[in-house]
Amino acid sequence: MANVVTPQLFESGYHAATDVLAGRATAATVRARLMDRFGLPQxxxxxxxxCHIALLNGTKFRHTxxxxxxRFNLAKIAELGPVALMAALETFMEHIVYLKGKAGGNEPGLHRVHEEFVRAIQTSAVFNIAEAALDGQVAEAMAEPADVRSARLRQAPSKPEQQLVLSRxxxxxxxxxxEVLLRAAGICESCESPAPFTRADGRPYLEVHHxxxxxxGGDDTVENAIAVCPNCHRERHFGAAYSEAGNGALPEVNSVMTQGDKETEK
Structure with missing residues (x-):
């Protein structure tokens, strides 16, 4: 048989990989089988x-x-779901980067395959609204009778389902x-309490909120930002007073003042 790579080799290679993974065959057995059938070198x-094993396990792949x-192997992994495909694409990209360091190894065809499956993920994944959805589900669960909650807890899986999300x-x-953190000097610019703890490098821990x-449509500017403790930060996103002001924005009466402003007001 001529030394030609055919689509049948993709299928046979995939089945050989699944046999090895399932323990039905050894590497030596599938290697000999493929060499004999296709007349190709080891x-x-x-x-x-x-290739298929590398994509599933996230291991380095150095073959041509x-x-x-x-494309064939990524399509097989895509059948396992977007989470498995995302992990496989990371391995695939590592291989593409490896090829860039070799003479003539930067094949545009591999980039096109990668982009093809990235687009497939984008159409199958959901946008990152999971946190907001979970918050609503928690409120509903708290309103249910205790016996209903107990029954649902007994039925709930201990391992959560994974879902791929896209975030902007x-x-x-x-x-x-x-600049905002330096202005705050370790003091929450909302409740005026000291930062609740310090980071490993000694900096007081505050969070910058827009x-x-x-x-x-807010601007990423010092004027539109405030350094707050984690408690005040969560309040601005979920607190009743601030949700009424609109999406966590600070009410006008709580406008941020510089240290000079505070001294002037005294």
Missing amino acids: RTVDGYWQ LQADGW IFKRSPYVIA RIRLAD
Whole structure:
């Protein structure tokens, strides 16, 4: 048989990998089987069954493999769900980065396969509204009778189901955060209590909160930020008084003052 990689090798390599993982065959057995069937050298056939194991286990992969071979194996892992696929894509990207360091190894085809499955994850995942949904579910659970809650606790799995979520984050300026923390000098700018503890490096622990949320169009500026203790920070996101002001924004009567302003007001 000619030394040609065919789509049948992708399928056979996948089944060989599942046999090894399940303990139905040894590496030597599947290697000999593939070499005999396809007339290919050991290193070539090793790539086509070890690829799937590497993607599942997150191990390094150093064989040369066609883009279609990667696509086939990623499609099989995608059947296990988006969490498994996300982990496999991290391994795949590590391999692509490895190839960039080799002469002629930066294959555009591999990048296209990676982007293809990233798009698949984006369409199957949900956006990160889990925390808000959980808060509503907790409120409903607290309103149920005690016997109903007890029954549901007995039925609840001890290991939580995993779900892949997509989050939009803002790349905040470290200089704005630094300036606000220096202005606060370790004192919560809401309740005026000292920071509840210090970090490992000795800095007082305060959190920087945006008066008008970035998600609501607020600016990432010193004027729009306040350094608060964790308790006050949670209040601004979930407290009744602040939710009435709108999405955790500080009411106008609690506007932030600089140290100079405070001294002037006295």
